Amino acid sequence: MTRVYNFSAGPACLPEWVLKKAASEMLDAHNSGMSVMEMSHRSSEFQDIIDTCKARLKRLMNIPDEYEILFLQGGASLQFTMIPLNLEKHNVDLINTGQWTKKALKEHEKFGKVNVVASSEEDNFTYIPKIKQEDLSEDSDYVYICENNTIYGTKYKELPPHEGKLLVADLSSCILSERTDVSKYDLIFAGAQKNMGPAGLTVVIIKKDLIGLADEKTPSMLNYKTYADNDSMFNTPPTYAIYICGLVLEWLETQIGGLENMEKINRQKAKLLYDYIDASKLYSNPVVPEDRSYTNVPFVTGDKDLDTKFVKEAKEAGIVNIKGHRTVGGMRASIYNAMPLEGVEALIAFMKKFEEENYNA
């Protein structure tokens, strides 16, 4: 068995500690004589798994008591519909920072008015637009942001002003990568498949007083209240994905030592890579330095053929899924929690070698 360094943007690499534990428990988890996949979601064994998972998330993120944690399906994409269906009013001020806010916009518009308060689209989303309170609409109910933009490699370092309005944020690609002050948000959501576990699980962290406001005609499966009232088990939840998420959270607590440590490691990984790119003659990162993501690092050589060669040779060297998104081109290294420092060092070593072999100053 040879493991590779997997820089995929999501689904993404998971800690080997998690995978080894999952493999060892595949036929008999917790002395139950069965796999977690085979457990009834109504069993005490699974109840313990979901309770522990939720408690770990609450502890790790320091989630205040006035927030509810919901485990859902359908990906972040289904939240683009559930959010307007569940919040009492649907007029939104949206800051457009890439493909995921554009997709959110398209779905939100089916339910209410969307005002694009700022956008960096004209610069291919290479920065986070800074807005002021007076830029917001008078009649908007919430401000919508995507906090880390996976494709473009940008991240909010400060939340936008939103006085008198709710703040709704997509944290899919930065959740658990650093400390987050949950109390600054009204609704956080994240697909699990980048930093929390496998695809097929979506986590929503929502202020309790925002639950139960949906119209009575709202489908039960799209109503946050259904999940809040039934401990996320109105119907069968994605049990195995919740189990793996629980293992990832266990790894964060027991092997890493919490989000403060994780944040330090992640900052170190990002600094190493950006410093190398900025010093290099061959590679460049298109993002405004102050808005650079800590988890997704796009870079280009400026020569499409050379980019293609890079991706091919990197794969041969065990550095995979490094190709950039088609809208940005070049390469992208996603360096989520489970990517070890050694992986980033291996990438930089490969980049150096490739530069030496392919670039004549």
Place this chain on the structure above:
Amino acid sequence: MTRVYNFSAGPACLPEWVLKKAASEMLDAHNSGMSVMEMSHRSSEFQDIIDTCKARLKRLMNIPDEYEILFLQGGASLQFTMIPLNLEKHNVDLINTGQWTKKALKEHEKFGKVNVVASSEEDNFTYIPKIKQEDLSEDSDYVYICENNTIYGTKYKELPPHEGKLLVADLSSCILSERTDVSKYDLIFAGAQKNMGPAGLTVVIIKKDLIGLADEKTPSMLNYKTYADNDSMFNTPPTYAIYICGLVLEWLETQIGGLENMEKINRQKAKLLYDYIDASKLYSNPVVPEDRSYTNVPFVTGDKDLDTKFVKEAKEAGIVNIKGHRTVGGMRASIYNAMPLEGVEALIAFMKKFEEENYNA
């Protein structure tokens, strides 16, 4: 490691062959150097997994070319909303055979008129009501059934008449347990967690000409067209659940030899158990014999305390999740594909011993 016989109604037992393969591939699947959980859904490795899974399902169920296979999330429960949202008209003739048709009814009513054309509720759902064509409403668009009723242990042996109307069927607890003539249906759906794989995956088999009829305001994630147009990968699908489903289908093809063989084994298992129950003085099954399910077998002693004792002692003997649903009481043995004949034999041996120890004629 001691494996138990797990009679759970779902999530349910999986073939050991599947679990062993999944465990062995957990850190390095298909020589990719990574787990399937870590694979990008846009990678050629995962494309191969989803393509193979779909092809196996088409082959096993002999699904005609004019049907589309969709991989979704949200469980069968989300289909109660997606079906009326996607079919052009929403008036439905529903046959009420238990909790799952009642839940479907409640959600369908949010979108259109629901006529309960027949119900066995007054007899605690112990039979399948037989209807005639003239019982159907003049203005209904489709007939809705739950083909196998997990809780009550009933199953349609013949489909209801539905001339001039579509037939929509929930096959969650009987799909792949026998040969199915897909051409008799217009839309089949099933949560995977009983007979196909882990929770978190829902399969829809739908006539292609019924796709694309939804209103343009329909949320993208609730529109079958989104999935049909994007090979079920508009957004990240539940990749690992699809992989495990693929392994279950591989097991059915290569280890069992297809659905004809599976059906024979399942009929044998059910006959053994029903014959024993019918001959026993202690146990009885409340269902009309002609409507008995092949996959879910409820039985009672008629004495609640004795039922409780049975469940407790069975567990000590490695026969678990045998407790009946609270609305039926007693016990229930779910004997899906992955429950081997030996498991049913072990159950019967335990039932005999328990009867000898606890019943005086």
